Amino acid sequence: MGDSCSAFLPLLLLLLSASLVASDSIQDSFYKCLSVNSQISFPLSTSFFTPNISAFTSILQSSAQNLRCLVPSVPKPELIFTPLNESHVQAAVICSKQLGIQLRVRSGGHDYEGLSYMSQVETPFVVVDLSKLRSIDVDIEDNSSWVQAGATVGEVYYRISEKSKTHGFPAGLCTSLGIGGHITGGAYGSMMRRYGLGADNVLDARIVDANGRILDRESMGEDLFWAIRGGGGASFGIILSWKLKLVPVPATVTVFTVPKTLEQGATKILYKWQQVADKLDEDLFIRVIINVASAAAKGERTVQTSYNALFLGGVDRLLKVMSESFPELGLQRKDCTEMSWIESVLYIAGYPSSTPPAVLLQGKSLFKNFFKAKSDFVREPIPETGLEGLWKRLLEEESPLMIWNPYGGMMSKIPESEIPFPHRNGTLFKIQYLTSWQDADKDIAAKHIDWIRRLYNYMASYVSLFPRTAYVNYRDLDLGMNKDGRNTSFIQASGWGNKYFKNNFNRLGF
Ligand SMILES: Cc1cc2nc3c(=O)[nH]c(=O)nc-3n(C[C@H](O)[C@H](O)[C@H](O)COP(=O)(O)OP(=O)(O)OC[C@H]3O[C@@H](n4cnc5c(N)ncnc54)[C@H](O)[C@@H]3O)c2cc1C
Ligand SMILES: *[C@@H]1O[C@H](CO)[C@@H](O)[C@H](O)[C@H]1NC(C)=O
Ligand SMILES: *[C@@H]1O[C@H](CO)[C@@H](O)[C@H](O)[C@H]1NC(C)=O
Ligand SMILES: *[C@@H]1O[C@H](CO)[C@@H](O)[C@H](O)[C@H]1NC(C)=O
Ligand SMILES: *[C@@H]1O[C@H](CO)[C@@H](O)[C@H](O)[C@H]1NC(C)=O
Ligand SMILES: *[C@@H]1O[C@H](CO)[C@@H](O)[C@H](O)[C@H]1NC(C)=O
Numbered sequence: 001m002g003d004s005c006s007a008f009l010p011l012l013l014l015l016l017s018a019s020l021v022a023s024d025s026i027q028d029s030f031y032k033c034l035s036v037n038s039q040i041s042f043p044l045s046t047s048f049f050t051p052n053i054s055a056f057t058s059i060l061q062s063s064a065q066n067l068r069c070l071v072p073s074v075p076k077p078e079l080i081f082t083p084l085n086e087s088h089v090q091a092a093v094i095c096s097k098q099l100g101i102q103l104r105v106r107s108g109g110h111d112y113e114g115l116s117y118m119s120q121v122e123t124p125f126v127v128v129d130l131s132k133l134r135s136i137d138v139d140i141e142d143n144s145s146w147v148q149a150g151a152t153v154g155e156v157y158y159r160i161s162e163k164s165k166t167h168g169f170p171a172g173l174c175t176s177l178g179i180g181g182h183i184t185g186g187a188y189g190s191m192m193r194r195y196g197l198g199a200d201n202v203l204d205a206r207i208v209d210a211n212g213r214i215l216d217r218e219s220m221g222e223d224l225f226w227a228i229r230g231g232g233g234a235s236f237g238i239i240l241s242w243k244l245k246l247v248p249v250p251a252t253v254t255v256f257t258v259p260k261t262l263e264q265g266a267t268k269i270l271y272k273w274q275q276v277a278d279k280l281d282e283d284l285f286i287r288v289i290i291n292v293a294s295a296a297a298k299g300e301r302t303v304q305t306s307y308n309a310l311f312l313g314g315v316d317r318l319l320k321v322m323s324e325s326f327p328e329l330g331l332q333r334k335d336c337t338e339m340s341w342i343e344s345v346l347y348i349a350g351y352p353s354s355t356p357p358a359v360l361l362q363g364k365s366l367f368k369n370f371f372k373a374k375s376d377f378v379r380e381p382i383p384e385t386g387l388e389g390l391w392k393r394l395l396e397e398e399s400p401l402m403i404w405n406p407y408g409g410m411m412s413k414i415p416e417s418e419i420p421f422p423h424r425n426g427t428l429f430k431i432q433y434l435t436s437w438q439d440a441d442k443d444i445a446a447k448h449i450d451w452i453r454r455l456y457n458y459m460a461s462y463v464s465l466f467p468r469t470a471y472v473n474y475r476d477l478d479l480g481m482n483k484d485g486r487n488t489s490f491i492q493a494s495g496w497g498n499k500y501f502k503n504n505f506n507r508l509g510f
Contacts, residue, residue: 026078026101026124033095037212039087047088047132049080056080060117063106063131063178068370069114071440077104077117077127084132086206086214086240092128093238094212101126105238107149108178110365112373112475115234116181120481130180133240134363140164143246144203149180149239153187153198154345154360160246161342161357168249168341171198175349176365183242184233185473186421190285190310190348193409195247199229199419200410204243207236214240230421231508232472232500249341254311254318255348256335259304263296266305267387272328273307274381278408278428281321283312290402292394303391310344371436372449374456375474376463377427386462393458397451401434422502423469431463432474453478472500 024032027050034048035041042048049056059080064070078101083089096103102125106116119125130150136159138145147156154175160167170191172182179198187198195201204217205228215237217225228236260266270288277286286309295302307329311318315336322331339347342357350366351359382390394400412425423430433455435448456478460468470476480496482488490509497505 034091037091037094040085047082063109064117065110066114069118075119078124080127082129082132089208090212093208107180110177113477138163145244147179148241151179152363153177157345158360165251167246170195173348180239181233186230193285194282196410201245202229203245206240208238229419252314252338253341253344254315254336254338255344257308259306261302261304269328271384276326277406280325282409285310288404369436372452373434374476375471376431377423377469378429379464382462393455399436403432405430420501420504422504467498470499
């Protein structure tokens, strides 16, 4: 892929040779450079934040989702720049290159390892935060929408629903995700079995490349356009906006959540779910949220598996599908609620019922905590004995969470090499493992991280191996990273590249 894949290499190499203008601070030099290179002047007080001003910390924290990546020992940026116009983004790229300073890009701040606002190494860096570039232009006649990178997926869903009750977009379940970073890794949600990923439904994009040029699909070429749809955030330039292909949704959809504890036969039902979840009617998406809850017996804990579903149709057809394909769950009419698609977005995201959809325009996340997560893909059902060992481990941890996400349907029909996201036909479901806590203490963090690593080792016998695969949007630095943040060879990078991208890593890397 020559040019496009090494897009950021010239910038990185330059880092080593360029030296800062000795007399000025990084902040002052950057500011002067931005002023010279922006076509439009920007107001200092609302777009340029240095650590010596009080707003700096609140801007840094604003969309940062993992509190683990904000603790004092983690390196902080030299400054945060919030562009108000595309030309400001171009200037930021030109200036970071000129001044030899690393640049981090943030859209929605949900990176699992905080890579959009922190650094693993003590190298000065600036954060370009796109939160002020969030316009959304929906064209119902054309079934499409141009969306700027800083918009959240919730805002996108809301703006679509404002114009049509029968259009939607198949991306993430969590409504505070930034569309900019989200689609760079794939972007799955409750319509993936029907329509595939967000990245499968992108028509065009505008990016700023390493030389500060703005390119669209036509000017970047199909190779780079392939790479940015799932090849991972921050690798191929800065996404300014995506053009999304809207999909049809019925005026009435149905949702349900049915919990089953161990005492209610959770193990057997989950064993059955593994055999049917990827083969169900494509309009039906049933994920399983697994946590530890208090048991009926006082003071005891149990494992709870919650079947959380969206059906693209009415309750009558849903009950028929369920009694034919998954009667073991015992779904009843009273468990189901019919609603509009946009209401189902709020339901699946976990908003209290009757929250008005306009809440999505706030672009805020519902919660934040300290967390560590990992992922796996599964191609053979996990036997009941395997599940029992899993329950034992979950019960040892304070706040463990797993989410099992069904595949099949459209996910199986799209070839592995269509976009960089490779987890397609043959995948039954994806597992996300997560543990969260509420304390900045580093020994507490270490204890939980150790627990999840041991759980991951235990699961090795039950999941897809050679390579053991992972979802790049659930970034996991345990799988490896650039050692000095700079010059990593293709062979070294294959260590984790093959896990996230399988054979597509070859095309991404050359
Ligand atoms: C609570 C929670 C729920 C989630 N739910 C889902 C889900 O339902 N489905 C799913 O698929 N994923 C989900 N994810 C994962 C999510 O897709 C990724 O974390 C995604 O990268 C978030 O994008 P962002 O813009 O919010 O994050 P950011 O932290 O801003 O960015 C993530 C990465 O992309 C880079 N990046 C950001 N903006 C740009 C840009 N404009 N151009 C180029 N690179 C950029 C960043 O530098 C960083 O490396 C969830 C994550 C969290 C924390
Ligand atoms: C903060 O630091 C910048 C960069 O060094 C400097 O230009 C600015 O005057 C300082 N502002 C305040 C309020 O101290
Ligand atoms: C950026 O500024 C130019 C010139 O003023 C304007 O035409 C354009 O619409 C602006 N773009 C954004 C994204 O604000
Ligand atoms: C938009 O989608 C609808 C429903 O799928 C379809 O009937 C229509 O032809 C599409 N319009 C365009 C311009 O593609
Ligand atoms: C998926 O794989 C199965 C078995 O490996 C095969 O029978 C089937 O045809 C494949 N489906 C598609 C759509 O490629
Ligand atoms: C990066 O690695 C390549 C290949 O190992 C080497 O040729 C090059 O000089 C290195 N560049 C820097 C800046 O270290």
